[in-house]
Amino acid sequence: MKTKMIGKTIVLGDNIDTDQIYPGRFLELVDPKEIGSHCLAGVDPEIAPNFEPGDIVVAGTNFGCGSSREHAPIALINMGASLVLADSFARIFFRNSINLGLPLIICKGISQKVKSGQSLEVDIQEGTVKVVETGEILECEKIGEHATKILESGGIKPMFRAKMGKSQ
Amino acid sequence: MHAIEKILAKASGKDKVVTGEIVNAKVDFAEINDLYLQTVYSFREMGGEKVWDKDRVAFVFDHYAPAPTIQSATIHNEMREFAQENDLTYHFDINSGVCHQVMAEQGVIYPGMIVVATDSHTTTHGAFGAFGTGVGATDMATILISGELWFRVPEIIEVRIEGIPAKGVYPKDVILSILGKIKADGAVYKGIDFTGSYVEQLDVAGRMAICNMAVEMGAKTAYMKPNQKVLDYAAKRAVRPFEVQYTDDDFVYAESYVFEINDLSPQLAVPHSVDNVRPIETVQPVKINQGFIGTCTGGRVEDIAAAAEILKGKKIPQYVRLVVIPASKEVMRECMDKGYIQALIDAGATISTPGCGPCLGAHEGVLAPGEVCITASNRNFPGRMGSTGAEIYLASPATVAVSVLNGYITDPRTLYK
Numbered sequence: 001m002k003t004k005m006i007g008k009t010i011v012l013g014d015n016i017d018t019d020q021i022y023p024g025r026f027l028e029l030v031d032p033k034e035i036g037s038h039c040l041a042g043v044d045p046e047i048a049p050n051f052e053p054g055d056i057v058v059a060g061t062n063f064g065c066g067s068s069r070e071h072a073p074i075a076l077i078n079m080g081a082s083l084v085l086a087d088s089f090a091r092i093f094f095r096n097s098i099n100l101g102l103p104l105i106i107c108k109g110i111s112q113k114v115k116s117g118q119s120l121e122v123d124i125q126e127g128t129v130k131v132v133e134t135g136e137i138l139e140c141e142k143i144g145e146h147a148t149k150i151l152e153s154g155g156i157k158p159m160f161r162a163k164m165g166k167s168q
Numbered sequence: 169m170h171a172i173e174k175i176l177a178k179a180s181g182k183d184k185v186v187t188g189e190i191v192n193a194k195v196d197f198a199e200i201n202d203l204y205l206q207t208v209y210s211f212r213e214m215g216g217e218k219v220w221d222k223d224r225v226a227f228v229f230d231h232y233a234p235a236p237t238i239q240s241a242t243i244h245n246e247m248r249e250f251a252q253e254n255d256l257t258y259h260f261d262i263n264s265g266v267c268h269q270v271m272a273e274q275g276v277i278y279p280g281m282i283v284v285a286t287d288s289h290t291t292t293h294g295a296f297g298a299f300g301t302g303v304g305a306t307d308m309a310t311i312l313i314s315g316e317l318w319f320r321v322p323e324i325i326e327v328r329i330e331g332i333p334a335k336g337v338y339p340k341d342v343i344l345s346i347l348g349k350i351k352a353d354g355a356v357y358k359g360i361d362f363t364g365s366y367v368e369q370l371d372v373a374g375r376m377a378i379c380n381m382a383v384e385m386g387a388k389t390a391y392m393k394p395n396q397k398v399l400d401y402a403a404k405r406a407v408r409p410f411e412v413q414y415t416d417d418d419f420v421y422a423e424s425y426v427f428e429i430n431d432l433s434p435q436l437a438v439p440h441s442v443d444n445v446r447p448i449e450t451v452q453p454v455k456i457n458q459g460f461i462g463t464c465t466g467g468r469v470e471d472i473a474a475a476a477e478i479l480k481g482k483k484i485p486q487y488v489r490l491v492v493i494p495a496s497k498e499v500m501r502e503c504m505d506k507g508y509i510q511a512l513i514d515a516g517a518t519i520s521t522p523g524c525g526p527c528l529g530a531h532e533g534v535l536a537p538g539e540v541c542i543t544a545s546n547r548n549f550p551g552r553m554g555s556t557g558a559e560i561y562l563a564s565p566a567t568v569a570v571s572v573l574n575g576y577i578t579d580p581r582t583l584y585k
Contacts, residue, residue, distance in 0.1 A: 015353070015441060017547075019528070019549045019550070019551055019552050020549060020550060025529050025530070027528075028232070028237060028243060029239070030205060030206070042549075042550055042551045061353050062353035062356065062386065066549060067288050067528070067547075068286060068287055068288040068304050070305040070306060071206075088353060088356065090353070090386055091356055091386060091388055095303065095307055096303075096304035096305075096306070096307070099307060100306065146190055146318070155306075156310060157214050160214040160313065161213075161214055161215050164214070164215050164313070166214075166215035
């Protein structure tokens with residue numbers, strides 16, 4: 001698992017629900033790239049077309065609340081998001097993202113401390129975030145042991161295949 | 169231990185579990201709705217061949233029933249093929265209704281069980297003293313392979329509801345008022361135990377409406393101690409024997425809230441957040457374009473009855489619409505037998521096939537930019553029912569009905585003055 005990342009941010013508000021991350025009208029799509037092209041369309045349809053692979057999504061509290069749709073993390077991954085940092089996350093979205101290998105880091109207050117367009121250096125193992133422009137270091141929560149195991153396997157699918165004795 | 173903990177302990181072969189512990193629990197029933205073809209894909213990607221138990225898995229086609237597009241029709245077909253390949257005992261096609269209502273009616277939900285579904289509103293089944301929680305497609309695929317899922321044993325909070333509501337105030341108003349206080353992230357990861365004199369006497373439909381919206385506070389699961397109404401319901405329907413789990417007298421909740429509802433007003437969640445809740449008398453009359461009564465929150469017989477009583481013999485004004493979607497085939501039949509559907513049609517309502525309807529913006533009444541909808545469903549997020557330029561107010565079915573009748577948001581208590 002890649003543990004150090006650097007990327008430009010887009011900063012979102014509180015209670016960004018999965019309908020805003022991935023609007024219901026696109027739920028019938030199955031092609032991951034196409035799903036990625038509509039990511040965050042409920043916030044602003046211009047976000048996905050202008051998103052650079054490796055960029056970082058920063059959000060306020062309760063990111064991913066609402067529907068259990070796995071399209072939400074599939075969209076974020078295929079838009080090119082390397083990870084999501086938020087003040088807090090909703091539960092089902094958290095599980096879905098970790099299962100698919102998308103790291104989520106809880107970093108209380110980050111949505112107030114970082115501005116869209118700033119670059120962040122993130123150390124997932126240490127749970128630290130450095131704002132490149134200002135040099136400020138933010139202390140975040142480390143990802144829990146169980147979630148780390150899943151992320152290190154590349155997500156729950158490779159982990160399960162290995163457990164079942166299937167080849168990759 | 170709490171009943172929720174006892175359910176998790178029993179399912180993971182332990183005598184005792186503690187908050188924060190991660191357990192692998194056996195799942196009693198797994199349900200996949202028609203937004204989640206990815207479950208089948210993830211199942212195959214992980215090397216799955218047959219589901220672990222063909223009696224404990226079902227598809228329910230509710231979000232796209234009947235299919236509005238070629239793509240969703242294709243999703244249905246791929247799911248039907250999987251159901252047939254696996255010879256699933258239960259299959260609920262487009263003629264069934266919303267998964268949470270259908271599962272309860274079919275008796276695959278009963279006290280003391282664990283139900284996991286690809287739908288966040290699986291907290292609904294706390295109404296029966298069951299552990300219900302929602303997951304995504306890939307978690308579900310791991311269940312289909314192994315019959316188990318890992319859970320973190322949640323902190324459990326108590327929401328005690330005391331009193332008798334006034335005429336015109338419904339379970340939906342009660343849960344909206346709670347949501348307005350606890351907020352959309354107030355119970356993230358937690359289990360909510362609804363207790364108190366109100367819950368003890370509440371009917372099955374009201375209990376389901378309240379537990380349904382526990383997830384709007386972020387809860388992992390909900391629980392209500394089964395009362396006689398629940399035990400009678402389950403005794404008639406349950407497909408296998410069950411054991412009710414009760415909370416020990418000495419259990420200590422992580423937090424406790426008390427809500428007195430004797431003086432509660434009808435409530436509204438105003439745009440664009442589920443926890444932006446106000447008593448109706450504090451909201452200026454808002455002109456509405458559409459009302460919606462239906463879904464796993466507000467589409468049961470009791471909900472449609474409340475609307476039919478208000479609208480019987482009346483006419484919805486021109487240029488105002490009311491969409492009514494019974495939560496299941498059984499609900500629709502009963503509403504027809506009792507004359508509710510006929511009364512609603514005569515008043516000018518549009519009746520649609522049992523299912524989720526426009527709740528998530530898929531079909532059967534989505535909103536245009538600038539439109540205002542008052543709905544008995546559960547979410548008013550931006551764009552939830554169509555355009556992000558539309559406004560959604562959440563309310564009880566009675567508030568929806570009386571508002572549609574007047575063309576603007578109206579307090580149902582005005583009917584009784």
